[in-house]
Amino acid sequence: MMQCHRDQDALIPRPRGSLPRGCAAALVAITVGGMMLLSPERLFGWVAIAMLTLTLGPLLHGLFLLLEEWLHHSNTRYRGRTVLSHMLPACGLGWKTLLTASLACLLLYLAGHPLPHKGQCWELLLLVPVLYTLFKSLGVLGPSQVEVSDICEGRKMVVAHGLAWSFYVGYLQLVLPCLEESIAKFRATHQCSNTSWGHGSRKLLILVPLNANISHKLVDEDSNIRFYDNLPNNEIDRAGVRGRVYKHSVYSVLDEDGKAHECVAEYATPLLTLYRMSQESSAGFGETERREQVLLFFRTLQDILEHSLECRNRYKLILLNDEHENDPHYLSKAILRHLDQQQKEEFCLTPPPHQEVARPFPNAPNGLPTPVHVNGDWHRPEPMSREPTLMFSLEPPLPLREPVEDTHSFR
Template sequence: MQSLRSQSELVPDPRGSLPKLCALGVAVVSVVVVAMLMPEMVVSWVSMATLLLSLCPLVHGIFLFVEEVVNQNNRYRGRSVLVRLCNCGLVRPLLSVVLSGLVLNLSGSPLPLSHLCVLLWLCSVLYAALRSLGVLVASEVELSDICETRRMNVAHGLAWSFYLGYLQLVLPRLEDAISAFCASHQSTAHLWSRGSKRLFILIPINANISHKLEDEDERVQFCESLPNSQLDRGGVRGRVYKHSVYKVYNHKGQAHYCVLEYATPLLTLHSMSQDSSAAFGEPQRREQVLLFFRTLTDILQRSLECRNRYTLVLLNDEHKGDPHYLSKCILGHLQQQNTEEYAILPHPQPEQTPPTIPGQQRGAWGGHQGHEGLMSDPSLMFSVDSPRTLRGPVETTDYSKSRHNGHS
């Protein structure tokens, strides 16, 4: 079998700010070079370039705003003009155009005014035309970054729906269901390890879900279902939620009990990739599955109701040569949890007060003191002596009178 990478290596990290840092670095270096070559005109050139670059998206945004005004009745339903301006991306370019225009006016244009106006006009209208024709559209990386940053991906919606509509409801009840199952199946109680009393959620990267786990791996056998949980949900009285218990065998034939199921939202992703009208191919499906895993992990890690009640198992799609890949992954997670979790020691019982031993000293607060130190809680003792002053002795001897009597 080909060596498999860990889950952390399979799941892509969120995109960072490296493009921004590179752009800012190159811009600063370029401005410094221009300042060294033309120190007297650097402000004019920078302000003119900023004005040119800001005017292009401003003109394109004005064209978009015209279309929004035409369809304002059925799209915005009476919302303010400021909201529509922000949606068309006009606010920031407008501010940049005003500021750069003021700086250019104060510093002086490096080009004749007629040439500058022609340049600004041609660049603005050509930019809008090329943008409308799809030449200057955002790249796939930019679109993906925007969707991830604003939580607009299909995976984000599926992950939140899976959590709010299912996991948040059933995971707090899982421990009681497993305890009831063990109570009714005493012979299987010793086969439940500490780490197996969780819901194992299987997430295959290829989103290919088999409705029977036995078809994927013969070492995974269905045993029985946990007691059903019933909740009133969405107008349905007593909606039933159920989980399946499986026996997972290792290479020695030893069985381990655990609750297994696939993440059912992956069925939606797989069906979308099979439907041509969804425009959702295999590369997009793989990306969304990994994003679903990352988003669901982040959600569950912040959930107090679901803490220590689940295990997400990411299944790589490069295991075609191993018929027991599923059981090995599950057993690997079980072993890792059992070795990482420690049993909580019981609270220490309060020590009983030992009998008084002859010759044993009592402390100042009434506690027994011996070779062990303080053996019981201190008790308050009252003195029967009359109160005494806290002042120390005062010297009252008169040495001058003593010397006078001696001379006499």
């Protein structure tokens, strides 16, 4: 039953790691080591020139951006906030860049002139930053799509991240703590068999299809899924609305033998937003971007719910792969597979522990220990392990003994 988990792990993208940084650090170490062997006296000078050529270009481009922001956007975008704390980092003039450029200037001053011709060094330092500003403005040196994606995911700026948090704060965090109580009321008023409501079916099954094209009725998606009834409404005061109604639907899912399994299931509502955005040309949101956002939505929502104490053990996220659209009963099979998996994982019936008894004697009847004569009465030894019992003493409590000096003095 772990196949569904492996399938989901194979589809959900993991956060990007630090492999590029590790490769860059290794390459720098190899290059610097080789230069130390060839010409150690010029090492610091070459390093200083390389650092300046890499930092002067971003510094010049950042100054141009700062001029634009200061003259035209200081009031609208920054609301009069200070230049040092907000505008400089926004324009790429952060403390890391300034510190690197300052360190490069210090190294170049200490190393003197590492190149054999003085003019060659300064021409290189002037030409590279000027060309960098031109190429940066034209987009030649702009960030790649992977870099933009990494920045957006790291700073929580993607569409899926906002939708996942909105779905959690505005819906799941409100309704999941009341789900068990609603199911208990539903079972008390409906003639449902106790065996059909396993522990897995007492959770909210949140369906997340990869294509984000969800139907408003599960019955239209799969004929083995039948609408049973709605759970009791939860009325919560929310955003100025008195008694806003939140409800869930109960479905009967038929297995291959025709047995019905009741559960509470629904699609993730924010997927409608992703699907509508992909249908609008002005949103710039294609099918490839939509699929990526659905996977990021699933991963983000999963991380949020795993760290939520209010929603723990009250939900189940089910990722539906759109490669099985030809199977008319794929949805019911996926739901039943997850219900069966939860039932087997969370309920492990084990036999009661075996009670060990004292070693029986051959002449004892039925293998019981031989009685022992103690103080005029016959007693049979009890088993070595038995159920714990409470023992109470009827004697009144005695006062604590005072300390008695039992040491001796010797002359």
